[in-house]
Amino acid sequence: MSPNARRLLSFLGILAVLIAMWEGYKWMGTATGGVWPGTGIGLPVRTNERSMPHTWDVVIALLRPARRGGEMLLLVLVRAALFTWRSALLGFVLGSAVGFGLGVLFVRSALAERGLMPHVVASQTVPILAIAPILVVWAGRLNVTRWLVVAVVSAYLAFFPVAINTLRGLRSPDATASELMRSYAATPNQVLWKLQVPAALPYLFPALKIAATASIIGAIVGELPASMPDGLGRAILNFAAAFSAAPEKLFASILVASMVGIGFVGVVVLAERILIPPSRRLEDLGEAAGQRGGRLKEVVA
Amino acid sequence: MSALSLRGVGKVFNPGSDQEVQAVHGVDLSVERGEFISVIGPSGCGKSTLLRLIGDLTPPSSGTVSVNGKTPARARLDRDYGMVFQSATLLEWRRVAANVELPLEIMGMDAAERSRQAAAMLGLVQLDRFANHYPWQLSGGMQQRVAIARALAFKPSILLMDEPFGALDEMTRERMQSELLRIRAETGTTVVFVTHSIPEAVFLSTRVVIMSPRPGTITEVVDIDLPEPRSDDTREDQRFFELLTDVREGLRAVEDS
Numbered sequence A: 001m002s003p004n005a006r007r008l009l010s011f012l013g014i015l016a017v018l019i020a021m022w023e024g025y026k027w028m029g030t031a032t033g034g035v036w037p038g039t040g041i042g043l044p045v046r047t048n049e050r051s052m053p054h055t056w057d058v059v060i061a062l063l064r065p066a067r068r069g070g071e072m073l074l075l076v077l078v079r080a081a082l083f084t085w086r087s088a089l090l091g092f093v094l095g096s097a098v099g100f101g102l103g104v105l106f107v108r109s110a111l112a113e114r115g116l117m118p119h120v121v122a123s124q125t126v127p128i129l130a131i132a133p134i135l136v137v138w139a140g141r142l143n144v145t146r147w148l149v150v151a152v153v154s155a156y157l158a159f160f161p162v163a164i165n166t167l168r169g170l171r172s173p174d175a176t177a178s179e180l181m182r183s184y185a186a187t188p189n190q191v192l193w194k195l196q197v198p199a200a201l202p203y204l205f206p207a208l209k210i211a212a213t214a215s216i217i218g219a220i221v222g223e224l225p226a227s228m229p230d231g232l233g234r235a236i237l238n239f240a241a242a243f244s245a246a247p248e249k250l251f252a253s254i255l256v257a258s259m260v261g262i263g264f265v266g267v268v269v270l271a272e273r274i275l276i277p278p279s280r281r282l283e284d285l286g287e288a289a290g291q292r293g294g295r296l297k298e299v300v301a
Numbered sequence B: 001m002s003a004l005s006l007r008g009v010g011k012v013f014n015p016g017s018d019q020e021v022q023a024v025h026g027v028d029l030s031v032e033r034g035e036f037i038s039v040i041g042p043s044g045c046g047k048s049t050l051l052r053l054i055g056d057l058t059p060p061s062s063g064t065v066s067v068n069g070k071t072p073a074r075a076r077l078d079r080d081y082g083m084v085f086q087s088a089t090l091l092e093w094r095r096v097a098a099n100v101e102l103p104l105e106i107m108g109m110d111a112a113e114r115s116r117q118a119a120a121m122l123g124l125v126q127l128d129r130f131a132n133h134y135p136w137q138l139s140g141g142m143q144q145r146v147a148i149a150r151a152l153a154f155k156p157s158i159l160l161m162d163e164p165f166g167a168l169d170e171m172t173r174e175r176m177q178s179e180l181l182r183i184r185a186e187t188g189t190t191v192v193f194v195t196h197s198i199p200e201a202v203f204l205s206t207r208v209v210i211m212s213p214r215p216g217t218i219t220e221v222v223d224i225d226l227p228e229p230r231s232d233d234t235r236e237d238q239r240f241f242e243l244l245t246d247v248r249e250g251l252r253a254v255e256d257s
């Protein structure tokens, strides 16, 4: 079996297990009347249709009209997702560029790193929910199109992992490589482009995967204070308000939002496959997240 | 004018702190063009530091270093140095030929000339067939040959080598030594070569410099008057064994003191 087929199979297998667990829990709750079998202890999540719809009901809801006589829910959600993705894509590009630039600045100047790094770290601890309305109001006075503002909110989340991992990657060549460059009397720019940047690429891509998912979260959250009617943010808010009446619609929008994220990460993975030979790849997202966490600890300590 | 001249050269790391180390002290040495100098001595006696002082990778705390009549900094900017370390330090994303071309690229040589030069250098180290391989596809000895080709690609006047064959097995090591002598005969490069191996030092050198630790300084210089050109027969020469003994005794004197 080819590695790709195996990967697909394990993905489907785990999906099946998750669905089975969901349905199994629901079945058990219904059978026991909401308690753990043989005890009087209540289950943490209720299993009725209003809390946990059947998985297939979620899929069916996608194919039904969103409103009576309206368009199919799937269509509505996909259109909203594409709208949100436009902001997310721009935010991703913007954030990655800023993150890369910061990484270069930090590796060039210890002073800049010492002065700016605490602010960069602090920027990520400020809740995006507080930042988004401020940016929206400021940009409103400047007459900027609103989806561009949303892109900036998305970039605010996307730049961080890229900055951290770029810096780490630019620092990854060992001392002898830098000394070789010195013996060739290479200029700082030559060292950057011929040694540090190529060495940083394997570190950059895991960060770009995190940035891709973060940019979508940023865009969805940014849409709310910007009161954008067309994106996933508004759709999710509406379905959340109507959760007890039609929970399957909220679950359906979660499903679509995560598909957008997976698709986006997929594009980054594809770019990585083309640009980085297998021997140099830091393969999985888990490793990347671990790196992010590890570096964060270093930075904060 | 000698290729290399050191007068009263000393190096103190972390001066004034409780981690102060006098790594090199009062080194006087003069090396003529085309000489092959080996530096040998116990671990930590300052061999690498001495090499780094010559190569302008670290500034001396005292004394003067002069390279082809220039300061080391000037010599470095003039690309007088080729350097080879114990690890080959090839750039893993570049093919073998592109690795050899790296210094030429940095020096602004045009692409056609660059690839011609890289091909010639790979011929010199007998790796023509591996030009399009990636470094990880080569054995350790082959990688080290690429590193030597890269160091020689821009025709430096001085080759600084810090235990370049230290990680290789004995057979490969002897083959590399013969190859290095052949290359030097073809290029006329002056070589300063740090090693831990007495036979290696004697086989390769015109002079062997023995250093002692704490502080790192030169205690003895042994002239190697083996017949040229040297070959595998040299290793069985009576004189070769005598010189091994001379160097060994020089080293023992250092270690006993």
Ligand SMILES: Nc1ncnc2c1ncn2[C@@H]1O[C@H](COP(=O)(O)OP(=O)(O)OP(=O)(O)O)[C@@H](O)[C@H]1O
Binding pocket: B013, B014, B021, B022, B023, B042, B043, B044, B045, B046, B047, B048, B049, B050, B216
């Ligand atoms: N960058 C540095 N900072 C502080 N001390 C250093 C530095 N480099 C070397 N030293 C010290 O200088 C002394 C000489 O080190 P050096 O590396 O030159 O020894 P060496 O003869 O090359 O040893 P080896 O044979 O093990 O390679 C050692 O005591 C070492 O701890």
Ligand SMILES: [Mg+2]
Binding pocket: B047, B048, B049, B162
């Ligand atoms: Mg050393």
